[in-house]
Amino acid sequence: MTLPFAIIAGLTVGSAIAAMSLRNMVHCALSLVLTFAGLAGLYLQLNAEFVGFTQILVYVGAVSILIVFAILLTRSTEPKDEPATVTPWVGISVAVAAFLTMALAVLASPIGKRLAAPASEVSVKTLGQKLMTDYVLPLEVMALLLTAAMLGAVIIAMKDKEGSR
């Protein structure tokens, strides 16, 4: 474990914990953005430049704005004064148990002992060519799905406007 990895991982985990535990919704959203940025840092550490910068462009640039707008438009950001009624211990124990199961399964599997395949130099060009040839069907399906979702959102928003007039 190198020092840069430790810093980035600490930042990611710390901001993820903050995103779960802070009381003000906007603060949670901002911490979550820090988590996204930390993940991008981890991708960069793995030499996945394209994925890392795309993560920043999509998550830090766009998804965060979406989250923040959703919070602002739907609910008050004022933290409620009432104390938390649910004790966190049940959730924590379940999470720890799930993590331990998975970690044990991963450690027991022979994957870790296998030698890493020789990493071929993956350029952005290759990525694009693969997307346009081998993986063109998933890409098109995703595009269709997103278009449908966008049309749905527009229709919902339009109905709302007509009703208010």
Place this chain on the structure above:
Amino acid sequence: MAELFAKLDALPVTLKHLLMGLLPGATPEWLVSVVSAVLTITPILAVFPLMFALTTVIERKGLGRIQNRIGPNRVGIPLTDIRLWGFGQFIADGIKSLIKEDVVPRAADKVVHFLAPIALLIPVLLTYSVLPFGKNMVPLDLPQTGLLFFFAVGASTELSVFMAGWSSRNKYSLLGAMRAIAQMVSYEIPLILSSLTVVMMAGTLSLTSIVEHQAGTHFGFLHNWHLFTPWGFVGFCLFLTAAAAEANRTPFDLPEAESEIIAGYFTEYSGFKFAIFFLAEYLGLFAMCGLGITLFLGGWLPPVNIAPFTWVPSWCWFLGKLSALIVLFIWLRGTLPRLRTDQLMGFAWKFLLPMTLINLVVAALWHMSGGAVHIGIRWVVGFAMLAIPYWLLGRGFEASVGKRVYRFAN
């Protein structure tokens, strides 16, 4: 003679190597890379903020001339009669903003309010790291993802704007932030799509390779700038429009329309934090101009490949083009009125977006027909394919902007 100019061209690089050579031989490797990074960053941090400072004075003087007044012309060297045509003004402004009281509203979210200007300035400064300022002068050469890095980092300024507007607990701030985010998100699409044509032609995301791609010559002397093609010319105009909107410049300065919402998202900032917002805004504009120069105006290449032009150092060409674009933006600010919000959004989605998509098709055709078809025919067809939609879209857009109906005020 040419050798001397070549040396002058490489002067910043030579200077850096000279300074690096001064390090003692036993320096650990990490320290060498840190020193190298500092030596690369320092000129950027010196040149561009200074350029910002000078731009504020030039802008005030230029706007003054356009509005038939004189503008700042008093502040020169203190305790003397030397006025320097008012160019000491920025030092006085800087000192003023440093010693002003920093007022934070009582209801403000203190931590986010404090972090917002920093979170705005850092991404803006980061965008400079991939711009090629001259021959062999790019701070961080990303051969795979240079352009993507620029846009990724630039996109994260939107959240800082939201942080500033939300944490101030002020209606004007929040309104300004909402306007700014809506505008930045909408204009990012034409911005990226208009740059995409260049990526298609150059076949790379590396900004250095994009500049080198423009190095060939037309007719033996005119450089092969992307501007000198139909798609490049239209792409540059679209890029510049979208860049003005991204940088919140007039006519797209609604987020800080002082006659409506005071100063927009940074209404509640004072003293040096205000100055940081100001600085970040101008540095963002310079970075956008720098990207436009790199993509369309041949980066650090001279316009014609003839002796006296090629003698001028490459970084001088870059800074010269940058200054020209800044002056253009000042001129636009003095000339154009501000748009309305609905016009702004309509312009992005109904005019700029279709134009950029058509431009992509034209660029593809230009690329496919290269070599096979006579260049004159390519020009005529390319221009017709862009001019006719421009005329039709413009007409349709003008027709949709009718007399405004005031639903609530009447």
